Amino acid sequence: MSDEINSNLLYSTKYMREDFLPNISVDCVVFGFHDECLKVLLARTEGEKDWALPGGYVKKEEDLLDSAKRILEERTGVKNVFLNQFMTFGKVRRTESFFKGIPDDVWYKQRFVSIGYYALVDFSTLKPIKDIFSDACSWHDVDMKPNLVMDHNDIYDIALQQLRKDLNYKPVGLNLLREKFTMTELQRLYEIILNRKLNRGNFYRKMMRYNILTKLDETKKGGAHKSPNYYVFNMEEYNKALENGFQESW
Amino acid sequence: MSDEINSNLLYSTKYMREDFLPNISVDCVVFGFHDECLKVLLARTEGEKDWALPGGYVKKEEDLLDSAKRILEERTGVKNVFLNQFMTFGKVRRTESFFKGIPDDVWYKQRFVSIGYYALVDFSTLKPIKDIFSDACSWHDVDMKPNLVMDHNDIYDIALQQLRKDLNYKPVGLNLLREKFTMTELQRLYEIILNRKLNRGNFYRKMMRYNILTKLDETKKGGAHKSPNYYVFNMEEYNKALENGFQESW
Numbered sequence: 001m002s003d004e005i006n007s008n009l010l011y012s013t014k015y016m017r018e019d020f021l022p023n024i025s026v027d028c029v030v031f032g033f034h035d036e037c038l039k040v041l042l043a044r045t046e047g048e049k050d051w052a053l054p055g056g057y058v059k060k061e062e063d064l065l066d067s068a069k070r071i072l073e074e075r076t077g078v079k080n081v082f083l084n085q086f087m088t089f090g091k092v093r094r095t096e097s098f099f100k101g102i103p104d105d106v107w108y109k110q111r112f113v114s115i116g117y118y119a120l121v122d123f124s125t126l127k128p129i130k131d132i133f134s135d136a137c138s139w140h141d142v143d144m145k146p147n148l149v150m151d152h153n154d155i156y157d158i159a160l161q162q163l164r165k166d167l168n169y170k171p172v173g174l175n176l177l178r179e180k181f182t183m184t185e186l187q188r189l190y191e192i193i194l195n196r197k198l199n200r201g202n203f204y205r206k207m208m209r210y211n212i213l214t215k216l217d218e219t220k221k222g223g224a225h226k227s228p229n230y231y232v233f234n235m236e237e238y239n240k241a242l243e244n245g246f247q248e249s250w
Numbered sequence: 251m252s253d254e255i256n257s258n259l260l261y262s263t264k265y266m267r268e269d270f271l272p273n274i275s276v277d278c279v280v281f282g283f284h285d286e287c288l289k290v291l292l293a294r295t296e297g298e299k300d301w302a303l304p305g306g307y308v309k310k311e312e313d314l315l316d317s318a319k320r321i322l323e324e325r326t327g328v329k330n331v332f333l334n335q336f337m338t339f340g341k342v343r344r345t346e347s348f349f350k351g352i353p354d355d356v357w358y359k360q361r362f363v364s365i366g367y368y369a370l371v372d373f374s375t376l377k378p379i380k381d382i383f384s385d386a387c388s389w390h391d392v393d394m395k396p397n398l399v400m401d402h403n404d405i406y407d408i409a410l411q412q413l414r415k416d417l418n419y420k421p422v423g424l425n426l427l428r429e430k431f432t433m434t435e436l437q438r439l440y441e442i443i444l445n446r447k448l449n450r451g452n453f454y455r456k457m458m459r460y461n462i463l464t465k466l467d468e469t470k471k472g473g474a475h476k477s478p479n480y481y482v483f484n485m486e487e488y489n490k491a492l493e494n495g496f497q498e499s500w
Binding site (some may be wrong): 021022023058060061062063064065067085087088089090091092111113115165168169182245 | 271272273274308310311312313314315317335337338339340341342361363365415418419495
């Protein structure tokens with residue numbers, strides 16, 4: 001780490017000890033989707049070469065989920081996103097190499113068990129703002145994700161796995177697609193998240209069994225093929241499924 | 251808490267500060283299945299009326315998962331179970347009422363963020379042994395689960411929800427059923443975990459799509475109906491699905 005950061009860290013150690021729980025941190029993996037593109041929100045600490053997931057620490061008098069929301073907003077300016085806790089990372093030396101060269105008693109250099117949260121949002125509506133510790137904060141195509149610091153590559157990978165698993169029992173798509181969308185557009189969202197082609201017939205049948213879509217009479221004009229129908233989400237069923245998970249599986 | 255426990259806690263505070271991370275704990279929800287019965291493993295602290303999930307603390311030089319395994323073994327004698335991390339519990343006052351009456355500076359009375367692990371095992375093969383802090387450690391029918399201390403009822407509920415969700419993308423049954431089993435016996439396992447009846451035809455089709463079963467020519471004799479075939483797990487496919495999750499969903 002650079003000398004300047006180094007002295008910032010030392011300076012803030014006393015303040016950290018007073019206000020924050022030791023040994024516990026939060027990292028946020030915010031995926032953004034818009035117009036057939038999947039991105040991830042990353043920050044780069046001043047003086048660092050590598051990017052990092054936006055993360056931070058838990059205040060002594062703050063519920064864990066509130067910490068995650070505050071941290072994401074402080075670090076990136078992004079607020080009002082639904083954060084899903086997905087895993088806690090607790091290897092003893094997960095951050096050690098990052099803090100090489102700074103004194104051992106600095107607060108940041110202790111062992112941190114980090115709780116991971118992920119979200120999926122429309123990136124076109126959320127403009128990141130860097131905080132005072134960062135020289136950049138921005139959306140990155142997942143296909144060209146840069147190398148990340150510490151164990152953040154692992155945290156990212158597991159967040160993406162969890163998002164893919166969650167497609168099986170939670171609805172997605174609201175706020176990511178236009179209000180009216182074709183079945184092909186919805187399938188593309190799933191294909192982009194899963195990073196593989198899906199069978200059109202299977203997708204249609206499964207999606208209809210989930211019972212969260214209302215088919216409109218209106219069709220999308222202008223293609224070479226038969227005009228496809230538009231769908232909208234049935235919000236009552238969508239919200240029920242968000243809360244209870246899809247029941248169709250068994 | 252009783253006076254005796256109280257002095258034990260004070261006595262051990264110094265030792266805890268030296269060897270363990272502050273503010274971080276682990277709680278284990280171990281579900282047991284055998285012969286159509288689902289149970290949960292609980293411990294009762296000496297002098298306490300209510301039962302608790304077996305839990306404990308993370309050593310400074312110990313990976314989180316190793317802590318969970320050690321804690322489960324120390325508290326209950328149960329070892330060699332596969333622990334799934336499912337959620338971390340971080341409300342500010344989640345344990346406060348439990349430690350009412352003991353001095354504020356006692357190590358145990360601080361705020362703890364607790365990482366939850368669950369397992370599903372054959373309870374007939376795992377005999378719990380109580381530790382020195384407990385007056386009992388035993389299996390309890392989930393239908394007659396007693397009230398638990400602190401937020402352990404919530405932790406239990408969320409573990410059970412997670413186990414049910416996990417049925418959708420992970421195989422279960424190995425080590426819980428006899429080596430050869432009928433489709434009805436497998437279906438009963440799922441029904442008992444889900445606590446609802448399943449449609450026989452849907453269950454059969456879904457299970458066969460998962461591709462983890464091998465049908466034997468051998469049939470189970472003795473029933474009133476046509477003798478049903480036995481199945482065994484195809485271990486190669488079963489282990490692949492354990493690692494990667496079921497791929498059939500989309």
